[in-house]
Amino acid sequence: MIQAKHISKSYSGKEILSDIHLNIDQKEIISIVGPSGAGKTTLLQIIGTLEEPDNIPNSLLKVNHTSIAELSNKQLARFRNQNIGFVFQFHQLLPEFTALENTILPALIYATDKKAATSRARSILVDLGLEQRLGNKPNELSGGEQQRVAVARALINQPSIILADEPSGNLDSASADRLHQLFLDLRDKYGQTFVIVTHNKELAAMADRRVNMKDGRIVNG
Numbered sequence: 001m002i003q004a005k006h007i008s009k010s011y012s013g014k015e016i017l018s019d020i021h022l023n024i025d026q027k028e029i030i031s032i033v034g035p036s037g038a039g040k041t042t043l044l045q046i047i048g049t050l051e052e053p054d055n056i057p058n059s060l061l062k063v064n065h066t067s068i069a070e071l072s073n074k075q076l077a078r079f080r081n082q083n084i085g086f087v088f089q090f091h092q093l094l095p096e097f098t099a100l101e102n103t104i105l106p107a108l109i110y111a112t113d114k115k116a117a118t119s120r121a122r123s124i125l126v127d128l129g130l131e132q133r134l135g136n137k138p139n140e141l142s143g144g145e146q147q148r149v150a151v152a153r154a155l156i157n158q159p160s161i162i163l164a165d166e167p168s169g170n171l172d173s174a175s176a177d178r179l180h181q182l183f184l185d186l187r188d189k190y191g192q193t194f195v196i197v198t199h200n201k202e203l204a205a206m207a208d209r210r211v212n213m214k215d216g217r218i219v220n221g
Contacts, residue, residue, distance in 0.1 A: 001026040001161065001193045003062040007053045009042055009216075016042045017053070018216045026160070029187055029194040031204040034213035040197045041165055043213070047195060048163045049080050064160050081110050085154030085192075087164040091146045093138040093153075099125060099145075100134040103152045110157055117156065124152045127189075128182070144175030151182065155190065162186075164196040168203055180206055 007020040017039045024030050032040045045051040046061065049068055053059055061068045064083050071079055085106075093102045100121055107117035125134055128148045138146055147167065154162055164183075168176035180203050183194055196203060204210050212219050 001028070001064060002047060002195070003060065004047065005061075006056060006059040007043070007046060007061060008056055008059070009039075009046065009051065009053055016216055017046070020216075020218055022211065022218060024193060024195060026193055027187060027191050028209065029183065029207045030196065030209050030211055031207035032195065032197045032211045032213060033199070033204050034219075038213040039216040040213050044163055044165055044195060044197050048084050048086060049076055078110075081106060082157060083159050083161060085157070085159040085162045087147075087150050087154050087162060087167045090170060091138070091150040093146060093149055095138050098135050098137055099130060099141065099149045099152075102138070102149055103156055105156075106153060107156045112157075121152065121156055124155050125149070128152055142175070143171050144178060147171060147175070147179055148182070151179075151186070155186070155192075158190070159192065161193045161195070164194065164198075166198055166200075167196065168198070168200050176200065177202070 002024040004020055004022045007017060009017040020043060032043065034040055042051065046053050047063065053061060066079060068076070100118065103121040103125060104117045107120065108114065122134065125131065128151065130145060130148055133141060133145055141149065168179050171179060184206065186192060187194060196207065198204055
């Protein structure tokens with residue numbers, strides 16, 4: 001599902017990632033852990049095609065059997081929209097839109113028929129226990145509800161991969177526990193691969209595999 005070889009990244013001469021090798025299978029839940037500054041978010045952004053790795057010999061990034069380096073910018077944007085869903089620590093919902101409207105946005109960007117997108121969004125939000133909140137705007141939702149809307153938005157285009165960066169970092173412990181269980185349930189129902197950057201020990205422990213990073217390198221996993 002995800003194959004990364006010889007992935008390195010530097011900014012202004014400072015090395016952030018150094019010769020990363022990582023393979024992730026379909027339907028696997030991976031947690032990436034390590035101290036702040038270890039390069040976890042940078043690696044997640046490269047896997048998600050939001051950042052480019054350094055162009056060095058033998059480097060390779062394949063996502064869903066596609067070589068990312070071979071895609072044009074336009075092809076890359078479409079590939080990302082079709083294949084990858086993102087969940088961030090801060091939900092980044094648009095405040096002027098309802099839960100339903102926020103959820104369907106990626107589908108409309110993908111040019112999905114609005115009626116079909118709305119129907120799919122309703123179904124996902126109901127699955128996530130938000131059937132009574134479809135018309136509510138973010139400021140009318142709890143933190144846990146906002147994060148579930150963000151998860152619904154990540155799922156709307158039926159991506160094969162969900163990337164999450166500290167998804168429970170802004171939640172109370174009860175909401176975080178529900179979100180962690182939600183990831184397991186979604187993997188079982190929809191068959192997605194999850195790659196989760198987290199400092200949360202419980203979330204890291206529930207993953208199929210934990211990848212430890214330090215100083216821009218994978219030290220085990």
